[in-house]
Amino acid sequence: MAKITFIQPDGAAQTVEIPTGWSIMEGAVRANVPGIDADCGGACACATCHVYVEAEWAAKLPPKSEMEETMLDFAIQPKAGSRLSCQLRVTSGMDGLTLRVPPSQH
Amino acid sequence: MSEHIVIIGAGQAGVQIVQSLRADGFQGRLTMVGDEAYPPYQRPPLSKAYLLGTFARERLFLKGDDFYREAGCELLLNTRATAIDRAARTVALGNGRTLSYDKLLLATGTRVRKLKCPGADLPGLHHLRDIADVDGLQDAFKTGARIAIVGGGYIGLEVAAVGAKRGLHVTVFETADRLMPRAVSKPVSDFYAAEHEKAGVTLKLNTLVEGFEGNGKIEAVRAGGVSCPADLVLVGIGVVPNDGLAAEAGLACDDGIVVDRNAMTSDPAIFAAGDCTRHHGRDGAEIRLECVQNAIDQAKHAALAILDKPKPYSEVPWFWSDQYDLKLQIAGLARATDRIVVRGEPSSRKFAVFHLREDAVAAVEAVNAAPEYLVGRKLIAANVRIPPERLADMSIPMKNFG
Numbered sequence: 001m002a003k004i005t006f007i008q009p010d011g012a013a014q015t016v017e018i019p020t021g022w023s024i025m026e027g028a029v030r031a032n033v034p035g036i037d038a039d040c041g042g043a044c045a046c047a048t049c050h051v052y053v054e055a056e057w058a059a060k061l062p063p064k065s066e067m068e069e070t071m072l073d074f075a076i077q078p079k080a081g082s083r084l085s086c087q088l089r090v091t092s093g094m095d096g097l098t099l100r101v102p103p104s105q106h
Numbered sequence: 107m108s109e110h111i112v113i114i115g116a117g118q119a120g121v122q123i124v125q126s127l128r129a130d131g132f133q134g135r136l137t138m139v140g141d142e143a144y145p146p147y148q149r150p151p152l153s154k155a156y157l158l159g160t161f162a163r164e165r166l167f168l169k170g171d172d173f174y175r176e177a178g179c180e181l182l183l184n185t186r187a188t189a190i191d192r193a194a195r196t197v198a199l200g201n202g203r204t205l206s207y208d209k210l211l212l213a214t215g216t217r218v219r220k221l222k223c224p225g226a227d228l229p230g231l232h233h234l235r236d237i238a239d240v241d242g243l244q245d246a247f248k249t250g251a252r253i254a255i256v257g258g259g260y261i262g263l264e265v266a267a268v269g270a271k272r273g274l275h276v277t278v279f280e281t282a283d284r285l286m287p288r289a290v291s292k293p294v295s296d297f298y299a300a301e302h303e304k305a306g307v308t309l310k311l312n313t314l315v316e317g318f319e320g321n322g323k324i325e326a327v328r329a330g331g332v333s334c335p336a337d338l339v340l341v342g343i344g345v346v347p348n349d350g351l352a353a354e355a356g357l358a359c360d361d362g363i364v365v366d367r368n369a370m371t372s373d374p375a376i377f378a379a380g381d382c383t384r385h386h387g388r389d390g391a392e393i394r395l396e397c398v399q400n401a402i403d404q405a406k407h408a409a410l411a412i413l414d415k416p417k418p419y420s421e422v423p424w425f426w427s428d429q430y431d432l433k434l435q436i437a438g439l440a441r442a443t444d445r446i447v448v449r450g451e452p453s454s455r456k457f458a459v460f461h462l463r464e465d466a467v468a469a470v471e472a473v474n475a476a477p478e479y480l481v482g483r484k485l486i487a488a489n490v491r492i493p494p495e496r497l498a499d500m501s502i503p504m505k506n507f508g
Contacts, residue, residue, distance in 0.1 A: 026165060
């Protein structure tokens with residue numbers, strides 16, 4: 001389990017406990033975090049589970065695959081800390097991770 | 107008394123309408139009726155990671171139990187809706203209960219098409235549609251087993267890929283002269299055929315399965331006049347819409363529950379969404395789609411219509427299939443008469459096929475080619491015309507078209 005906090009564009013925060021081995025997207029969708037649409041259910045096919053990782057965390061996360069990199073290129077408003085939450089597998093080391101939800105996924 | 111919306115079918119569309127109705131401020135009662143033992147779950151992983159054994163059942167569920175509690179949606183599982191009384195606005199359930207509704211959403215999905223040939227009732231023959239199907243397949247689905255797969259479509263080929271990975275001896279029987287004939291163009295079919303053969307899968311194209319043989323259980327498949335030994339059989343020859351409940355209630359049905367662009371059936375109090383519907387595609391043609399996208403989007407539009415904020419549904423359909431390390435992503439609906447343009451080299455295992463109709467991009471099939479798929483989807487939605495030689499020119503990045 002890792003406690004992961006999602007911050008909405010309006011500043012509202014929601015902390016979700018996600019089991020180790022799940023993707024962050026799965027935990028977010030299960031907990032109804034607004035703005036994590038994940039239309040394809042985690043198949044890396046839609047780029048609608050886009051999140052921004054805070055700078056202090058960015059380097060601690062596993063690197064992006066080529067596929068994720070490419071998909072992010074087409075996410076809405078990608079930035080330096082952009083990740084697809086379906087491609088981030090939860091580890092105990094992610095406890096305390098904070099993610100920002102973009103204003104729109106479509 | 108507050109309004110009561112009843113949802114028949116506990117799947118992707120059902121979950122979406124609950125979510126959309128509540129997000130858009132619906133305050134009334136919600137009840138979801140599902141005939142399976144499980145709350146709504148994702149079907150796409152069933153023939154992929156769940157069958158492979160790398161995806162725990164718990165992860166299939168679209169929402170946790172608290173979602174339904176917080177959304178105030180009563181879940182009636184293991185429960186079949188048996189009849190709709192449109193005059194009384196009630197639904198009869200298999201357990202003897204009757205539910206009154208103000209609005210009804212039919213999200214009844216599909217069921218597998220069955221073979222009617224001799225021996226099709228022998229033990230050892232499987233289908234793959236729900237969790238129970240995969241769980242029932244697992245015992246026989248083991249290293250060294252000989253599996254005969256009837257149907258070279260998405261399900262058959264995804265199972266073939268998992269089977270090859272798990273060390274089964276896989277043979278695929280397909281009546282057409284190429285794989286996935288209804289879903290993809292010939293260059294993509296040919297590419298996948300080569301990949302499956304490389305993985306050790308035996309492909310029998312142009313081959314009709316005539317029956318199954320065995321003493322008490324399946325021991326062989328009879329196809330093309332030849333008997334091929336098999337320990338188990340997986341039939342993946344498509345699905346048929348569950349429109350019986352609607353048809354018996356007198357709703358317009360035609361290989362699917364007929365709905366308009368607001369997901370409304372021929373009864374304004376009854377809506378339908380997902381695989382079970384026949385609706386107008388973007389070009390006006392009547393279609394029935396079997397995909398997550400349609401379930402989600404049609405449910406969203408049904409919610410808007412129910413809340414008196416109708417917005418006609420005209421989204422670009424999209425699909426995907428995972429076989430081996432290949433991600434096939436498709437957007438739009440291709441036609442046999444489209445002009446096709448191949449971008450990239452299939453031998454590089456990364457390419458796309460664009461379908462042009464009246465010079466505009468109408469569909470794209472992308473293999474390990476996310477930019478082609480994502481930009482393609484936008485081009486289709488905007489009906490953009492692009493000269494074929496530019497689309498095929500790999501020196502022009504896809505981003506430049508978007």
